[in-house]
Amino acid sequence: MTILVLSSLLIIGLILLLAEVLFVPGTTVVGIFGLAVSLAGVAYAFLSFDAETAWWVTSVAVILNLAAIVYGFSSGVWNRFSLKSSMQGGTFDGRTDGLQLGMSGKTISDLKPIGKASFDDKVYEVKSENGFISVETEVTIIKIENNKILVK
Incomplete structure (x- = not known):
C-alpha cells in the first residue's frame, strides 16, 4: 500500500x-x-x-x-502561444497621399458629419465642416491633418 x-x-x-x-x-x-x-x-x-x-x-x-x-x-x-506577426501601418501611413486642399470630390454616403467621399476614383473617410451633407453632393477638401480629411 x-x-x-x-x-x-x-x-x-x-x-x-x-x-x-x-x-x-x-x-x-x-x-x-x-x-x-x-x-x-x-x-x-x-x-x-x-x-x-x-x-x-x-x-x-x-x-x-x-x-x-x-x-x-x-x-x-x-511557439503556439507566441506572436508571429506584427502590425503594419500606423497613424501617418500615407492614406492621404495624392489629396490636396481645394480638391473636389463627391460624397458616396451621407456625411453625418462623418461619411465616405470619392476623390479621383478613390474612396476616403471624410468629416464635414458643417454637419449633415447628403449623398451625391459635390464637396471640397478644406483641411488635411493627421489622416483626417475635412470637407465643405
Missing part, C-alpha cells in the same frame, strides 16, 4: 507539472500544485522508508521532474 501511495503522489505530481508546461503555460497554479504533490511524495518516502531508499526515490523524482520541464521547453509548445 505504501508503494501505491508513493507512486501515485509522484506520478500525479509529474503529470501536473507536464500539464503546466505543455498545456497551460503561464498560469503556474497547476505547476506549483504538481511540484507540491511531488514534494509530498518525497516527504512520504522519507516517512515510510529507510534513508537510502528515500534518497533514491528523491533522486528519481527530481530527474523525472527536470526531464519533464526540459522536454516541455524544448518541445516547441511555446
Whole structure:
C-alpha cells in the first residue's frame, strides 16, 4: 500500500507539472500544485522508508521532474502561444497621399458629419465642416491633418 501511495503522489505530481508546461503555460497554479504533490511524495518516502531508499526515490523524482520541464521547453509548445506577426501601418501611413486642399470630390454616403467621399476614383473617410451633407453632393477638401480629411 505504501508503494501505491508513493507512486501515485509522484506520478500525479509529474503529470501536473507536464500539464503546466505543455498545456497551460503561464498560469503556474497547476505547476506549483504538481511540484507540491511531488514534494509530498518525497516527504512520504522519507516517512515510510529507510534513508537510502528515500534518497533514491528523491533522486528519481527530481530527474523525472527536470526531464519533464526540459522536454516541455524544448518541445516547441511555446511557439503556439507566441506572436508571429506584427502590425503594419500606423497613424501617418500615407492614406492621404495624392489629396490636396481645394480638391473636389463627391460624397458616396451621407456625411453625418462623418461619411465616405470619392476623390479621383478613390474612396476616403471624410468629416464635414458643417454637419449633415447628403449623398451625391459635390464637396471640397478644406483641411488635411493627421489622416483626417475635412470637407465643405
